[in-house]
Structures are given as structure tokens and as C-alpha cells.
Amino acid sequence: MYGDLRSRLQLYKSGNGNGIQKTLKTGSDIQDLVEGYICSNDNGSCFVAENRYPVSYLHGGCGLGDALNINPATLGRVCSDFKEKMGIKDFIFLDTETTGLSGGTGTVAFLVGTGFFEDDVFVVRQYFMRDYDEEPAMLTEFNTLLSRYSGLVTFNGRAFDWNILQTRFIFNRIKPALLNPSHIDLLYPSRRIWRLKLESCRLQSIEENILNEVRFDDIPGAEIPSIYFEYLESRNAGIIKKVIRHNEIDILSMVSLLVRISRMLENPVEESDGGHELIGLGRIFESSREYEAVIDCFENCVKSPNSMIRETALRRLSDIYKRSGEYSKAVECWKRMITDSKVPGLFPMIELAKYYEHKEKNIEEALAIVEKAMLICRQTNFINNAYYNDLKKRKDRLKRKAGRG
Numbered sequence: 001m002y003g004d005l006r007s008r009l010q011l012y013k014s015g016n017g018n019g020i021q022k023t024l025k026t027g028s029d030i031q032d033l034v035e036g037y038i039c040s041n042d043n044g045s046c047f048v049a050e051n052r053y054p055v056s057y058l059h060g061g062c063g064l065g066d067a068l069n070i071n072p073a074t075l076g077r078v079c080s081d082f083k084e085k086m087g088i089k090d091f092i093f094l095d096t097e098t099t100g101l102s103g104g105t106g107t108v109a110f111l112v113g114t115g116f117f118e119d120d121v122f123v124v125r126q127y128f129m130r131d132y133d134e135e136p137a138m139l140t141e142f143n144t145l146l147s148r149y150s151g152l153v154t155f156n157g158r159a160f161d162w163n164i165l166q167t168r169f170i171f172n173r174i175k176p177a178l179l180n181p182s183h184i185d186l187l188y189p190s191r192r193i194w195r196l197k198l199e200s201c202r203l204q205s206i207e208e209n210i211l212n213e214v215r216f217d218d219i220p221g222a223e224i225p226s227i228y229f230e231y232l233e234s235r236n237a238g239i240i241k242k243v244i245r246h247n248e249i250d251i252l253s254m255v256s257l258l259v260r261i262s263r264m265l266e267n268p269v270e271e272s273d274g275g276h277e278l279i280g281l282g283r284i285f286e287s288s289r290e291y292e293a294v295i296d297c298f299e300n301c302v303k304s305p306n307s308m309i310r311e312t313a314l315r316r317l318s319d320i321y322k323r324s325g326e327y328s329k330a331v332e333c334w335k336r337m338i339t340d341s342k343v344p345g346l347f348p349m350i351e352l353a354k355y356y357e358h359k360e361k362n363i364e365e366a367l368a369i370v371e372k373a374m375l376i377c378r379q380t381n382f383i384n385n386a387y388y389n390d391l392k393k394r395k396d397r398l399k400r401k402a403g404r405g
Contacts, residue, residue: 030130030237034244044137049126049244053252057122060211060256064122067255070262077265077288078258079184083150086182088258091151092116095250096161097243099225108135109164110228111243112142115251116149122255124248128240131232136172143169147177151184155203155254158185186254189261193280197273207253211260219246268293269300275309282316291320302336311337311345318351327359343380346387349373353394357401367398 031038036049055065067088076082093115100107112127125145129138142165154161162183169176191201198209204221207213219227219242231240264271268281282297294316301313318333334348334355349369356366370391377388 029235030128030240033237033241036126039137039141041137041140043140044134046134046138046141047128047130048141049128051124051248052121053124055117055120055122059252060207060213060260062256062259064252064255066259067262068117070259071266074262074265075184077284077290078186078189078261079151079182081180081182083182086151089117090149091153091182091184092146092149093153093251093254094157094161095154095247095254096164097224097228097247098164099228101222101225107164108132109161109168111247112138112165113247113251114142114145115255116145124251126244126247128244135168136174139165139168139172139174143174143177149178149181151182152178153184153186153254153258155190155250155257156185156187158183158187184258186257186261189280189284190257192283193261193264193272193277196276196279203250203253203257206257211253211256213253213256215246215249217242218249219243221246268297274300275304275306279309279312279316282313286316286320291324294320307340310340314340315347318348322351327355331355344372344376346373346376346382346391349376350387350390350394353398357394357398363398363401367395367402370395370398 030036030047034047034049035051036047038045039048053064055063055068057064070088072082072085072087075086075088095113096109097111097113098107098109110129113124114126115122115124117123127138127142129135152162162181166176187201190206194206194210195201198205204215204218207215219239224243224246227239227243231237264277264281265284268278268285272278272281278297278301282294282301285291285293285297298313298317298320301309302317304310304313314333314337318330318337321327321330321333331352334352337348338344338352350373353366353369353373356362356369374388374391374395377383377385377391382388
């Protein structure tokens with residue numbers, strides 16, 4: 001397949017491109033099927049598809065224009081390299097379709113989809129290379145648009161899309177207009193919020209289960225590389241039209257997803273399910289060191305009827321209170337974890353033993369807790385692990401201390 005493509009490229013560049021021109025004429029050209037235009041520059045030409053949506057357009061349960069109202073402080077919570085005074089209009093939404101799904105130097109982005117706000121519309125502009133020799137022209141056009149922005153919004157773009165584009169810029173000796181962009185990669189906050197709730201945190205899974213947006217007649221992402229290779233051979237752009245639409249929906253969904261996450265961060269208790277989502281939001285607040293918001297999230301999770309959510313929240317709260325020196329509150333959490341469970345967990349028992357030994361200097365109480373924990377290990381056949389070994393050492397030390405007392 002690749003050798004054949006190289007031969008066709010060499011034939012085209014040598015000036016004897018009759019075979020290519022013939023298939024272009026007999027096939028369904030992309031410009032006949034997709035609304036857009038041929039764009040030319042010093043590096044050649046490429047096809048550009050463009051659609052404009054009013055800011056009132058609804059997708060994924062929200063209007064696209066709702067993104068314009070996101071508080072910059074909220075953007076900073078999901079962007080580790082956020083710069084002051086940035087707003088959503090400083091960001092460009094980015095999604096690529098590539099010739100491979102694993103990356104690497106041989107992988108090429110044949111479709112670069114972008115989305116941005118311009119006046120009262122949201123523009124989806126997609127750059128498509130109709131053959132490999134159009135890559136420099138496509139990257140040049142995309143780079144011109146990129147120069148207007150200082151940040152990116154992607155879904156898994158930090159590890160994939162943006163990396164591939166940087167590699168292709170270098171390969172084609174084009175200097176990227178955006179060298180150190182602020183980057184909102186929606187995959188990471190999505191995983192924190194929904195990984196306990198969803199089997200998969202792929203964009204399409206989040207669309208269906210969180211945004212209530214179901215795709216019809218869509219192309220699976222895994223099939224897209226082979227579809228492009230088929231297009232290069234047949235020059236029939238009918239199926240490429242579906243790929244372009246797939247990419248367009250990805251971009252629209254990223255806008256809706258950013259709005260959804262922002263609403264949850266601005267009002268976590270009201271906008272979340274009060275359980276798994278609230279745990280994830282608390283972790284986001286914890287990473288941005290907003291401890292009041294963290295405590296508010298986890299305290300509300302303690303009210304959940306789900307025992308796993310309660311235990312997770314109590315454990316996180318106990319860590320926060322312990323680090324801040326609020327030991328009375330930490331002790332309440334550890335005791336609640338023990339009484340909440342039919343079989344008391346070893347973590348809160350060990351933490352209580354440490355507290356009574358080192359803070360209260362109550363050796364007898366610490367020893368009683370350790371012995372109870374060791375009994376639970378034996379009853380549950382949990383004796384060949386690090387916890388049990390730690391308990392044995394702790395028991396010996398406490399006995400020695402008790403003897404000295």
C-alpha cells in the first residue's frame with residue numbers, strides 16, 4: 001500500500017500525472033460533496049471545509065455560545081498552564097484524523113479540524129489534504145489560523161493530536177505559529193469526573209452518557225485510517241464526507257463538554273450526581289489547591305447512600321484534615337469508616353493506632369486497635385501482606401512501650 005502511494009507521488013511530481021488526473025475526473029471530488037473551497041499558497045493547495053453555527057445552536061444539551069460565558073478562573077482549573085486574562089476566544093478547538101492511531105513518525109494528519117468563535121458565530125474549519133503532496137500547503141493554512149490564538153482545547157490532544165502536528169511541522173520545515181500554547185485537554189478532567197461512573201471515557205461514550213448526544217450513521221474512529229487509504233486509491237470522496245462530519249461532531253462535542261465541566265466546577269453540588277461525579281470534582285479542586293471546595297465536595301459525598309462513595313470521601317477528607325493538623329476531624333473520619341463497614345478496614349484502624357500512639361500517647365488504646373486489626377486479618381485470611389507485617393511490628397513496639405510505662 002505505502003509503496004504504491006510513493007510511486008503515485010513520484011509520478012505526480014515528475015510531471016506525468018495523467019493517471020492521477022484521470023481518476024480525479026472520474027471520481028466524486030471532495031469539493032462536489034462537501035461545502036468548502038480549494039485554498040492555495042506557496043506550498044501548493046488543499047481543500048478547506050467550513051461551517052458556521054450561530055452561538056444559539058444546541059449540541060450536547062447546551063448552546064455553543066454558553067462557552068463564551070465560562071469564567072476564566074474555571075478555565076484555569078482545567079488548564080495547568082493557563083495565563084492571566086485569557087478567555088475562551090483565545091483558545092482554538094482542535095481535532096485531527098490521521099493515517100494511524102498509535103502515532104509515530106510515519107503517522108500523518110490528513111484532516112485538521114478546528115473550531116473557534118468569530119463575532120456571533122462558532123466556525124468549524126477543517127483542512128483536508130487530498131494527497132500526501134498537499135500536506136505542506138495544508139499545514140501552512142492551518143498555521144496561519146493558529147497564529148491568531150494562544151491556547152488549544154483538545155480531547156487527548158496533549159498526547160496525540162498536538163504531538164503529531166508538531167512532528168509534521170518539523171518534518172515539513174514549517175515553524176509552528178504556536179510554540180508553547182496553554183492547553184486544555186478535556187480527557188483529563190473527564191477521567192477524573194466520570195471514570196468511576198462510565199466503562200469508557202472516550203469522547204463518544206461521554207457524548208452518549210453525559211451529553212445525551214447520540215450519533216447516527218457515524219464511522220468508528222478505528223476505521224478512519226483505512227478509509228483514507230481507500231480514498232487515495234479510488235478518489236471517491238463519498239465516504240470521506242462521513243469522516244469530515246465525524247470530525248466536525250468531535251469539535252462541537254468538545255465545546256459542549258467544556259461547558260458541562262465548567263458548570264460542574266462552578267456549582268459542583270447542584271450540577272453533579274452527588275456521588276461519583278462529586279468525588280471527581282473534589283479531586284480537580286484538590287489539584288488546584290482549593291481546599292474549601294474540596295471539603296465541600298467530600299462532605300456532601302459522605303451523605304451518599306453508596307457505601308463505596310462514603311468510604312472514598314471519608315478517606316480523602318481524613319488525609320486533608322491530617323495534613324492540615326485538624327486531627328479531631330481526621331479521627332471522626334477514621335471512626336466513621338470503621339463503624340460504617342461490616343468488616344472494618346485496615347487503613348482507618350492503622351491511622352487511629354498511629355494517632356493514639358504518637359499524638360495522644362495512649363499506648364493501651366493504640367495496642368487494642370492493633371490487636372483488633374490483626375484479628376480481622378486472620379479471620380479474613382489476610383495475613384500475607386504488608387499491612388499485617390506492619391501491624392506485627394507495631395504491636396511489638398507498643399508492647400515494649402507499655403512495659404516501660
